[in-house]
Amino acid sequence: MKKKRNLSILFGASLVLAILAHLFFLKEWTQGQYMVGPNDGLQQMMTFKKLLYEQYTSGNFFYAYQYGLGGGTYSQLAFYFSTSFVFIITAVLVFLLEWIHLIETPDIVFWAKAAVFISICRLTLIIFMTTYVFRYMKCNWLSAFIGAGVYGLSIMYYRHVTYWEFFSDAFLWVPLLVFGVEKIIREGRVGWFIVAMAITLFNNFYFAYVNIIFIVIYIIFRWLIQLESNETSRRSQLKLYVSGGLISFGISAVAFIPAVYGFLNNYRPSYPYAIKSFDFSDNILFLSAYVIVPALVLLFLFTFSLYKMKTFRLFAIMSAVFIFFHFSPFVASAFNGFSAPQYRWEYLLSFTMGGAVAVGLQYVNKISKKGIGLSSIIVISLYLVVCYLDESLPIASFPVISILCLLIATITLLFLFIWKRNRPRYLLLHIGVLLTCVLLANVYQYAISEAGSVQKVTKSYLLSDRYNGKEQRELLQKVKEQDAGSFYRIDWKVGYLNNTPIVQDFNGISAYSSILNQDILFFYLYDLNIDMGRESVSRYATLGNRANLYSLFQGKYMMREKGNPASVPYGFKELMESEHYTVYQNSNVLPFVRTTKQVFSEKDLENAPVLKRERAMLEGVIVANLDRTNANLHDVPNIINKTSIETVGASYKNNKLSVNEKEGGIDLIIDKPDMATRDYYVSFHLESLAKSQGFALKVNDYRTTRKHNQSIYKTFVDDLVIRVPKANKISIRVPRGKYILRDLALYKENYHTLETAKKTATKKSQVNWVDNKLTITYNNQNNDRYMMLPIPFEKGWELSINDEQQPLKKVNYAFLGFPIKDGINEIKLVYYPPFFKISLAVTLISILLTLLIIRRGKGKKEQRRKRPISGVCAGLSRRR
Known part of the structure; x- marks a missing residue:
């Protein structure tokens, strides 16, 4: 009863702290501004929530024709929300609210409004779970709660929630994984480890990778730093980790395997540049975008007497290692699958720092005046040196003044307690540390709102012509009312x-x-x-x-x-x-x-x-994969030799274009334009020789943009084809700079082939598409060999014709096609995520195996309970 009461108090305190930690965005919410980033926050997070909610609540879990040119959302959006527990639970609750008519049908505005409240709920769970884990590791409730606050209220949490909301779900599973490991080490029980690993793998494959790297590092440190005298042997631990990990993988297979396939079936060019081993440019004391190391953490790290406490030693050394890792782009690349460096893993450092604070506060009464004095001198010197060395940070700037004030306040609270150790000052120290976390969290929210343009995400913006204007929606609705077809696409x-x-x-x-x-x-x-x-x-x-x-x-x-x-x-x-x-x-x-x-x-x-x-x-x-062609095509001649090239504001020689004016390039002058020509296709290879300068390319009235050469989002595909309406001159323009321009080619199009295809096209098929199932009835009276559909080819589609299974082909480079038979073809296409059926079977078998293991474990426990009783009874009968 007492335990339930403590947990209820903890949950209430976690909720209050989470609300206080969102005060800025709650205030913004009352003014119609939302906790959503203007770029990926709106373009991806809110959008995919809307799409998946509408799919799931209509009973469609796998495919959306509306997603791009069509695609498997379960697999391709697993990186985002399709398998996210937080989103699934949220969707269920929202559906219930909609069902009982408390809310209207959710749209983008609804999801933007809900963002801050979802974040509060998530942060409540993070603080609650982390506190419980630190408490399990022998910290008192108050210290554990403060340590959990240091973790949950870290700036990366708000960065993730605002810009890439699903990133923040990873905060939930780290304490759960640590709890599972500690259960194995301290009690030899694998249940919680299986639960934690299964949830992590199911929820998001990317952050499962990050979290598993962390938990492996944690296990290694736990093997090096033994916290209890009667811990499970390393061999037994290893067996439980391997067996538990395999069972967890099996349980999560139905989500993890399709998600990983979706990732592997994506395309990202390899990062072509050398990755530095170290880069110390980020200022993690004053102005980092990823992590701000709290003053209390540094004060504890330099209080050497605390290292006598093994649990503190564990978290302190891990924090020092992760701080060191922070300055290594190579480590950032390793956490990102050894691709371009990405600093998404820093929440792991926040967790270890939270652990160090929790244990440090637990033993703060053991710190001597000399110890805290020496630590204060070292830390103050460190702040001043960093401030002096960072030339981009003026001493009188807001970040410097505010962080130094927090440092002085923290040192003052520590000295007040250590000079006179009593309960009121002990509580004052904890409250002060918590308030600094709350203050820093809200200041950071203000900073990203202003500097990150979050303040522009308002209801009026979401309903404006810059995002989802009424005039745009009404015109689109008129199109839909005029054309009731299901499959046409609108380029807009x-x-x-x-x-x-x-x-x-x-x-x-x-x-x-x-x-x-x-x-x-x-x-x-x-x-x-x-x-x-x-x-x-x-x-x-x-x-x-x-x-x-x-x-x-x-x-x-x-x-x-x-x-x-x-x-x-x-x-x-x-x-x-x-x-x-x-x-x-x-x-x-x-x-x-x-x-x-x-x-x-x-x-x-x-x-x-x-x-x-x-x-x-x-x-x-x-x-694809066809031995030979059964038809002939007319050649399409390159007429570049029938043009003359003139430079404008530039020089062009040996495939090198040097533009010396604000904008310049070349003109292709077409000598004798063909009267039948409607469009030209001009193709060329274009590279900028500037190291890190993106540029706009113009071809007559057409404009496109190219990434700079250092961008991790650059395709490195520099062969371009631009369609140009018929003109006597084709102008290629780029900004001032040096470029490689080669492989110029020009083709003319009269559209005779298109018009012929249109005239000869037949519409003899009956098509019905519901969710992930497509049926077509087609009478092949012309002895045609192939059917083609404008549906992207991807693994997961299954085909039967006249109730016989048939293989699918990738045709027209990226779309579905297949051979057909003469006469009536009853075609059925069904889409399931890649390997879905076999992975579902693995999941069900693994769950069944887990239940059997649990039942067997309970049976053994019952036998152990009965043995002493039966032994006593036997002894009594012998005495008789």
């Missing part, structure tokens, strides 16, 4: 907001996510060289204003701001307009289901220009 996004289709509820042609279908990315980057208007490894958008591609892949409508008709592809006619926007309709869009006799080998088109590949897809189908 607000600025660089590639996930606009999800926000505004239509099928679009863009996506922004860290995990995308590799085949789609290759389709854009390498196979068709489609320029997206913005270079990025984690985005795709539009179809390069190329009419052939729009017609092939259901690009039926295009919405654009008024004033730029040059960006509208051939064959698109004005359909409707509003005050600021115009909708165009594609008059040459091809059917959703297409069939053909003509089959082209991907290998045979390996060196063909992209225009020839487009025409091959219009005339037939391009199939």
Whole structure:
């Protein structure tokens, strides 16, 4: 009863502390401003929550045609929320509130409003669980609570929640993992370790990787620093870690395996630059964006008498090691899968610092005046030296003054207690430390709100034409009312907001996510060289204003701001307009289901220009891993030799372009324009020789941007193809600088192939698509060989034709296709996440095995309880 009462008090205290730690954003919430970053926070976090909530509550757990060009959300969004326990629990609660009509159908505004309250609930659990773990490690309740506050209220928590909310879930599982390890070490019980590992692996594969690295390091330190005299032997521990880890992996398999496959099926170019071993430029005492080391932590680290306490020694040495790791980009790369350095792991340092504070406060009464005096001198000297050496940080700046004030306040509280050790001063010290954490947390929230532009995320912004304007939504609704079809796509996004289709509820042609279908990315980057208007490894958008591609892949409508008709592809006619926007309709869009006799080998088109590949897809189908082509294609001649090149504000020689004016480049003057030509395709290889300067490229009226050479988001794909409406001159313009410009080529397109494909297209199929199941009835009367669908190819699709299982093919570089039979074809396509069925079986078997182990363990415990009783009874009978 007392234990339940203590836990209830702890939970209440954790909730109060979590609320105090969000005071700034709670105040902002009352003024219509939200705890959401303006970039990834809005473009990904809130957007994917909206998408997944709508899917899950409608019973669709696996696939969304609306996601980019279509994709498996369970696998591709596992990096975000699709398997997140916090999101799943939140979604259930929100659904219940919606079901009983306490809230309206959740939209982006709802999720933005809810962000701060979800964060408070999450932080409450973090503080509660961490306190319990520190308490289990023999800290008193108050010290454990303060240590948990140091961990939970670290600046990285607010950075993660605001910009990349799902990152912050990782804070929950670290104390749980440590608890599981300590249970094995102290009691030889593996249950909690299995639970912690299974949750970690299920919840998010990326942070499972980070957390497992941490827990391995923790186990090594625990083997080196034994805290109890009767700990489980290392051999027995190792057996429990391995067996528990395998069972945990089995339990989590249904989420972990599809998620890892989604990650492996993504494409990120390898980081091409050397990674430094060390970089000491980040100021972790005053102004780091990742972690601020609390003054109390440093004061305890330099109080050498505390190292006699083994638990303090454990956390202090680990904190020192992780502080050292912080300054190593190589370590940051290792925690990021040995790719580009990313400092997402710093919450682990916050946990060990929290542990050091908890144990240090537990034994603060053992610190001598001399010990704290020496520690204070060292720490004050360290702060002053760091302040002096950091030339970017003026001594009179707010960060310096505020941090030094907190340092002086902390030292004063310590001296007050150590000079006169009594209960009131002991409590004052703890309250003071807690208040400094709360103050620092709220100051940091203010800092990211101002410097990180979080303050612009307001309700008015979310409903403005910069994000989700009423005029935009109404015009899109008119399109949907006029065309009740399910499969057409609308090319529209607000600025660089590639996930606009999800926000505004239509099928679009863009996506922004860290995990995308590799085949789609290759389709854009390498196979068709489609320029997206913005270079990025984690985005795709539009179809390069190329009419052939729009017609092939259901690009039926295009919405654009008024004033730029040059960006509208051939064959698109004005359909409707509003005050600021115009909708165009594609008059040459091809059917959703297409069939053909003509089959082209991907290998045979390996060196063909992209225009020839487009025409091959219009005339037939391009199939990967095919031995030979059964049809012929007309060559597409390169007419670059029929143009003359003139420089403008630049010099161009030996493939090197030097622009010496604000903007310059070359003009391609077309000698004798063909009357039948509608568009030109100009292709070239373009590299900037500047080390870290991005630039804008203009080709006539078309504009795109290229990343600088040091960017971790650069594709390093510098072969570009730009569609240009027919003109006598093609101008290529870049800003002042030096570039490599080579492999110039020019092709003309008259769209005869497209128009022929449109005239000969048939619409004899019946299509029905519900969630992850697609059925097609097609009468193949023309003896066609292949059917092609504008659905991205990915592992997980299963095909049966007339109730017979058939293999699927990757066709047209990235899409679904398959051979068909003569006559009636009853086609059924079903999508499940990759390896879903086998991983589900592994999960169920592992859960069953775990239950059997638990039952067996309980049986043995019962036998041990009965043995003394039976022994006593036997003794009594013998006496008789």
